[in-house]
Amino acid sequence: MNSREFSRRDFLSLLSGAGFAAFAQSISRAWQLEALDNPLAHYPDRKWEDVYRDLWRFDESFTFTCAPNDTHNCLLRAYVRSGVIVRIGPTMRYGEAEDLDGRRTTHRWDPRICQKGLALPRRFYGDRRITQCMVREGFKRWYDAGFPRGADGRPPAEYFQRGRDNWLRMSHEEAATIVAAALRNIAETYSGENGKRLLTAQGYDPVTIEATQGAGTQVLKFRGGMPLLGITRVFGLYRFANSLALLDAAIRKVPPEKALGGRGFDNYSWHTDLPPGHPMVTGQQTVEFDLSAVEHCKTLIVWGMNWITTKMPDAHWLTEARLKGVRVVVIACEYSATASKGDEVIVVRPGTTPALALGLAHVIVKNKLYDSDYIKQWTDLPLLVRMDTLQRLRARDVFGEPPSQLSNATKVLASGEKAPPPGRQVEMLIPEKLREEWDDSVWWDAENGVPRPTTRDQVGKFSNINNALLEGTVQVKLRDGTVVTCRPIFDLIRDSLLHFDPKTVEKITWAPAEAVEALARHIAAEPGTTLFAMGMGPNQFFNNDNKDRTVFLVAALTGNVGRLGGNVGSYAGNYRVALFNGAPQYINEDPFNIELDPEKPAAVRQYWKPESAHYYNHEDRPLRVGKRLLPGKTHIPTPTKSLWFANANSILGNVKWHYNTVVNVLPKIEMICVNEWWWSGSCEWADVVFGVDSWAELKHPDMTASVTNPFLSVFPRTPLKRIFHTLGDIEVFALVATQLAKLTGDTRFEDYWKFVREGRTDVYLQRVLDASSNTRGYKFTELEEKARQGIPVLLQSLTTPKVVCYEQVTDSRPWYTKTGRLEFYREEPEFIEAGENLPVHREPVDSTFYEPNIIVAAPHEAIRPAKPEDYGVEPTDLTCEVRCGRNVVLPWHVAEKSRHPLLAEGYRFIFHTPKYRHGAHTTPIDTDMIAILFGPFGDIYRHDKRAPFVAEGYVDINPADAKELGIEDGDYVWVDGDPEDRPFRGWQQNSRDYQFARLLCRARYYPGTPRGVTRMWFNMYGATPGSQEGQRTRADGLAKNPRTNYQAMFRSGSHQSATRGWLKPTWMTDSLVRKEIFGQSISTGFAPDIHCPTGAPREAIVKITRAEPGGLNGQGLWRVAQLGLRPTYESPTLRRYLAGEFVRIETPNRSS
Amino acid sequence: MLKLRLPLTLLVGAAVIVGGCRRHAVAPPPQEIQALLVKELPTDPTDSVWRQTRELRIPLLLQDLVEPRLLQPSTSYVAVRALYDGRRFAFRLEWEDATENADPGIATFSDACAVQLPQKVEAVLPAPQMGEKGHPVEITLWKAVWKKGPLLEKGIQAVYPNAAVDHYPFQAASLVPGATAQQEMALRYSPARRLGNDVASVPEKGAQDIMAEGPGTITPLQKNSQAQAVRTAQGWAVVIVRDPPAGFSPDSGTHVAFAIWDGAHQETGSRKMRSAWVPLHIVQN
């Protein structure tokens, strides 16, 4: 029979309801009495098959872009039946992506999608979808009452019962009116001297009050979450912050040049995705390579990165490279998912990456296996450092010459000389003043025993360093006659490396000494052929900059920086907004001089100020240790009185130290606005929630790009009718601006968003394309048309795949550093003070069994940090704040005898919280079909009513550890962090909040994690007062807020119950030299997402105690364990199965 | 074949009698079902009129004629009473079953019973196990699980009360509940229901009519049989009201067979306890 014929015939009959019924009839009367002879051969009537053919059919399809900050930005196809998106699929057209010159990718890029994207319809239509605007009842009353305040300026607490209040539904216009009024009221309240007085009365740190410069707009904070994910849609909040200079000008009556906009929080660094040591070595944000580059290496080291779970659409590049012979080495703190794809696996102690890297460097240096040409041409290792000042020896002090003229891809800007816009910059731009300060460097000619200068231009093939002294000490006579002792940086490092022999490294890191030795030799054997894919594991520890500097050291010693098949990459977040370095055209358009001609570029002027969100997370306090204020002045935050964010749950709902934030920080904030389309934990704690379009409903196009793939991706406008009463994010900003215009009478607020209201958002997008280095030449309308067909285009970056530092090595161009070389020595005072002028290993700040945060090193001539006494604190003071600025140096044989202060009290487990395959951050793990597959406790039918959802949070623990604690597999357990301030400061006196803040979860026996190391996935939604109310009041016991439908996946607490806001001094210097975020200009100090705090959210030492049995409704063993199917509970059958005893293979040569 | 079969069924009947005699020394029990002629038929198993009828305890046999067979005996007999109003029969089946199995579920099985009659009065009785080619039987089925009502309409919480499901495509907000498009969408995601498969619905009158011409040939019938059940102290009492065979005359009577499924023993389909053909005659007070 021809089944296609069937489907065609049926196609017509099915279109009418009648046909539908008739069809059913015809089938139900089908042959029945005929008994079958052989169904393998024949089946009488197959017309019934049409029910499945019909289920497959769809009316139409369209494309949209899914971009939950996982770096993939997949263009997906939505299939529509009767106006409903019934399913999602890949476009299968990535293989047709081209660049401006018609060069094409291949279909090996298809398909691009994942289970989370496939589940999206459940979020477009599900019951946590935000269907309009929600305003918290108390907040509305505060507004209606005219924003009453107490003597110190604080609003009465009665209006701020966040998390427990009722919600009012209203239109976007009403909500926008309220928000505009509140913004103005808060800005007015905290402006001028009176504003400062109130902030002082409220107890803010004086330096943070000073930082406002008396402008109330400076306490208004905005965050477009990971703005690269929406150049206009998400970045729009920074544009909005810029427009608030108009408000400041009106309130303080200042001229434009004195006006200040709002403050914008960072993103990449806030997420602890920034590897802070990258700029310390290379002078720019981050080094990485598109993941497809693994096709071109010989060895791939996947280090603290769970590639196959977090880079899923690009996992095949790894498995296919391996198939073709690339040796895959996986370094992890457990037998991870990615370990199962490794040819070699090394399991280490968490937080010891710097020590492991130093161990590799030790082997390479001791056995002289390093690539000496590379280090002489590309690194600062041959350069001399003065032992008196610990500064790099300046050529001028020796030879008296002025700094050389720089011409290698570099331009020195005379003071006052204006740089071209970022996207039009060709060479590196260095301010004259900095150039003077850096001067040229000196190396020691070993052959002739004389010092020689080398300039910043002289890198790569231009390098003049050949017979440089690498090891030893020299006396150098300065021009003024003084003789100073100098040592090459190589020698200082070699000296410090002596401490990290493989045996010692095994003790520190748990990596077998032989494995360390063998890996080092393997990497060194073929210089320039190893790719280091560094993940978030090591980066989310306090010693993350140590990690970067030591790993780069290993890479540089083996010629593995800046090559297609030999490079370092750091993978987390999609951050490089500079891929659109013309973005200021949109973000920073001058609100006092708005360009209303769609054909013309905008006039740019930045009035808003960036700030690290880590200070907000740190209770709006900078780090003070004793008498020392540690953050540099370029880093100082202002008090946070209003917070408005979009496209993110990480700044509140899933914020690190979440429960401290909601209990101790939120009460000081007077308005929290969230743009969302799914009711997240952030919405639970907000005052105003603007319901916005889902990706499938965008009516304003947008664009994004990625740091892991070469595509420039567009969010096309979609034909789908809005499912609910939502607006685009960008329309919400425009709406609030309109209300501000009404309030202030200043129409510029409105003009600022003119093209949005006209449905011409593409005007802003085209301005950005035209102004950006790697997109100039593309027409947005053409990109959108291609996107509608499911085809992206390629970024016009220097190479495809992108390989950062490629131009340095290939064209012999300087790095963005003082010396133009990869710098392993940091001469700045902050680094010397911290004892980190050399690449060192610090123990984790909390996740260690030993004394936290100590520098592990033998006595060293160049390591002379400021001691606790120097700050006026007790050397023994290990409280969390003091610990951050504590510089104590101990050799390992002493350190290994030290103990974490809480160890004796039963806090003996490292508790780390990595990301996993079932969520991109917290998206979309509370979706039923995703959740049931997230870990071992999924049950869509919820046989056990205790389960907060159809799946729930759990902690992975080594079975032997669990047994010691009397914990069975699947039991509920309490997990407690440092009682000093976790889950929140003051929990001892606040049982009301402690009830939902303390972490209660399942325990899973996990034989792949070492003893003493526990893990909880990062992604799940935490408990709130509302979710607990749901568990108490709902018949089905779901942890679902009856007021909001918020669905928690914990009975109480979350993976953020044990985390904290940690601040490290070396993240907060004023003197680090680094490239600006956009373009080629070089400057110093604070830069958002480049040089600022990253926190250490993967650190916590915890105590674990049994709470309840895991069996059904609290009776006995969890079923799977009871059935003998779990590790250590194996039934005899499972034991035979594990041993492979169910078959015998007999062959002449082998009998098993 | 035919010759062989008739005596066979009689033999089986005979076995019953003998067995019966051994158990009760008193008045010999009836060897047949006596359907009492009444004005109207009750559907309630507790109706007093049943007391006027005579009960016949019919031993049940393992269904071990065709695979899959039942190998472990469960229900040993069914006690049957019958009424006739000149138009239809009412059978009252009562049997012992310690466990009530009426809950729907992935792995639960329902208690059930069935009454089987020849489709038409003919000289030759169809094979007792589901009839045979050319000699169809009609079967009226009752299942305990039906008392839960229409499950598809009630949704999964009728089976698993704590289940949490985010979304069904046919419940999307952009569809008008009850509109054709919405109903079609719903039907599309339930193939068995859409195909009109009678197992996907609950019969209005509590009974399902089917016919068969041998194992594996069950075909739904559109008839008007009724059933009503009560849970007794020991088990179930079920009344099934249905038509007699075509061409039935009160004087000549007919044959009836019964089947009982015990859900607790995962009995379903051909895994059941069944009776042989039992003669039925109409009697009057």
Added chain:
Amino acid sequence: MAIVYNWQLGRTMSYWYPESRPQRQYAAVFDLNKCIACQSCTLACKTTWTSGKGQEYMLWNNVETKPYGSYPLAWETKLLEMLGPQTWQDGKYLGRTIFEAAPAGERVLGWRPDDYDYAFPNTGEDDCAGHVERGLALDLPHAVWFFYLPRICNHCTYPACLAACPRGSIYKRPEDGIVLLDQGRCRGYRECVKACPYKKVFFNPLTGTSEKCIFCFPKREQGLQPQCFVNCIGKIRLAGYISVPESANPDNPIDYLVHVRKVALPLLPQLGLEPNVYYIPPVHVPVRFLEQLFGPHVQNAIQTYLNAKDDPDLAGLIQLFGCTEKIVPRWKRQNDWILGIEEDGTEIVRVPLREPVFERPLFDERFQVARHNCP
């Protein structure tokens, strides 16, 4: 009972119905070395076919972590226990199949899961065999290990579900060998649920019928690969048509991998169903365990795979997986390119052994702008 030939066993065996092979058998190869357990296949199937009421728990396609994962719980160990240890000799199966081991009154040796056995569908996720005490270093094969096993209906040549159905509601399509369960005729006896050793037939408690994977036949009829294949971002799957060994065609990608290179092996062949999904075994797992699941040829398959670095045909063909939605009946290698082609020779898709690298001039004269890798 009839006597049929099962090439995977290298012998004849008894089966409820006489041997009758379809004109073409739709089949698949899964490379377990590429599977990342992302569950995209699971969701692709679920959102397409089982989003209805009573289907919430059903995963026609699931991915489980071996050795501790199983959905439904203990699906394979329970049966292996019932069957007991069995022997292969020189590639021939000397043991009993589930048809041969069927007890009296049954057509197949089987068991029926409890409803709670379908809970915890991803239990054992990433749980390894062996125990990590402290730090360690591993080489191949790993002393501590797990691997991912994606499973769909095997559309067997000798389906146990079909044999067990007293109603005759399950049949094999002559044109492609896809095994279907007639939703109009099924009466929900669940004999198929009991008989299928892979437990890939599921009972819908709301409709009262059993339901199973349809190998996306409506897509196959349009020349397209199934949902769980097209959405597989690990690019581990290839669908096509398999021949019997004696008529294997090396230009047919499935034949090439299964019959010619013998790198892809059936799942639990000893049960006797001649399943038609073939797995490339994971190279990091101890062979002895794998032989239990994939039969006596595991060692050779692993060696062949480890040699793929010097084997552009094999490596290239495996890289062709997932590059097109179309069914690829033929393939060939042209130097550094692998081509997927139609029966009639027309090209469907071509992919390179290595993805090309593009380098652009630092300064783009055409658009007067610098192109940076670090903009």
